[in-house]
Amino acid sequence: MIKAELKSSVTLGDFDSWFGVCPNCEHALPPLEITGARYFEEGVVECVDCHATIDLWDCVRSQINDEFPPEWALQGLGAHMTFFSFDVVPGQIVTVDLTQHNIPHDAVLLYSSYQSDDVRAIPRFIELFSKQDTQNPTRQTLYCMPVQNASTEAGPGRAMVCWIERGSDAQSSIRLANAFREIAAHDLEGAVVELFSAFEIALFTFLSRYLNKACPSKVLRRMLEGRLSAYSMMQLLPDVCEELNVRSLDNGILWALHDLRVCRNTLLHEGKAEGLTASVLGKYLAAALIAVAFIRYVEQRAV
Numbered sequence: 568m569i570k571a572e573l574k575s576s577v578t579l580g581d582f583d584s585w586f587g588v589c590p591n592c593e594h595a596l597p598p599l600e601i602t603g604a605r606y607f608e609e610g611v612v613e614c615v616d617c618h619a620t621i622d623l624w625d626c627v628r629s630q631i632n633d634e635f636p637p638e639w640a641l642q643g644l645g646a647h648m649t650f651f652s653f654d655v656v657p658g659q660i661v662t663v664d665l666t667q668h669n670i671p672h673d674a675v676l677l678y679s680s681y682q683s684d685d686v687r688a689i690p691r692f693i694e695l696f697s698k699q700d701t702q703n704p705t706r707q708t709l710y711c712m713p714v715q716n717a718s719t720e721a722g723p724g725r726a727m728v729c730w731i732e733r734g735s736d737a738q739s740s741i742r743l744a745n746a747f748r749e750i751a752a753h754d755l756e757g758a759v760v761e762l763f764s765a766f767e768i769a770l771f772t773f774l775s776r777y778l779n780k781a782c783p784s785k786v787l788r789r790m791l792e793g794r795l796s797a798y799s800m801m802q803l804l805p806d807v808c809e810e811l812n813v814r815s816l817d818n819g820i821l822w823a824l825h826d827l828r829v830c831r832n833t834l835l836h837e838g839k840a841e842g843l844t845a846s847v848l849g850k851y852l853a854a855a856l857i858a859v860a861f862i863r864y865v866e867q868r869a870v
């Protein structure tokens with residue numbers, strides 16, 4: 568078992584990504600792909616360690632605060648964390664190939680940290696500006712700055728890389744990946760736009776497929792589709808769930824999505840959103856991730 572370096576109280580299991588933390592025993596919960604189905608069915612999940620029945624939305628929100636830089640929250644919201652060791656060579660440039668550590672060649676890197684186990688050198692990440700290097704983020708180049716009077720022999724170092732998979736072909740997952748990247752780059756407003764687009768696209772795609780299936784009249788379908796604003800689609804979602812006999816999303820999540828919609832609209836119309844903090848954005852990210860997974864879950868049952 569390893570403990571997250573950034574929040575030492577959290578215990579990680581065998582997963583390299585997790586979604587939320589149990590409030591009773593502080594064990595990380597498995598990724599949403601694993602907990603989602605039960606959560607959407609029963610409104611609760613079970614802790615993998617203390618077996619308490621807990622509300623996933625609460626477990627996720629408890630991880631989000633303004634204490635840390637926003638990208639640090641990403642590891643509790645499904646971003647992958649890969650830990651590995653590497654050789655620190657004082658005074659030398661070291662290249663690390665991330666694909667050797669099970670990070671996919673097309674991963675989106677969110678942040679990384681490199682440390683020497685002792686103080687013989689300080690590994691510094693070097694930004695390379697050649698086109699080939701910027702397009703190949705899986706190779707990271709470090710300069711191991713020597714420390715005066717310390718050994719110049721190679722020594723052990725530890726690395727931590729936080730990354731996500733590049734979105735699949737579905738527009739909604741590409742937008743979610745973009746939002747993670749924007750947060751890691753500290754662009755909170757950019758992330759809001761991507762997050763709401765991810766949710767809106769997933770919802771619109773689902774509702775139009777559902778309409779195609781449920782409404783035989785082409786004329787009515789065309790008329791209804793033309794009227795589907797983000798707001799009206801969100802209003803329809805609980806009714807569609809009732810019709811399909813699927814438990815609706817928690818009201819707290821729906822409210823967070825409405826707040827996200829208002830924030831996105833304010834940004835588009837006024838150019839800035841007051842009061843958008845890292846924790847508010849973290850809540851929006853958690854809500855959008857759950858909502859997109861929920862729409863996929865409902866879609867599998869309905870269309």
Ligand SMILES: [Zn+2]
Pocket residue numbers: 589590591592593594614615616617618619
């Ligand atoms: Zn627990």
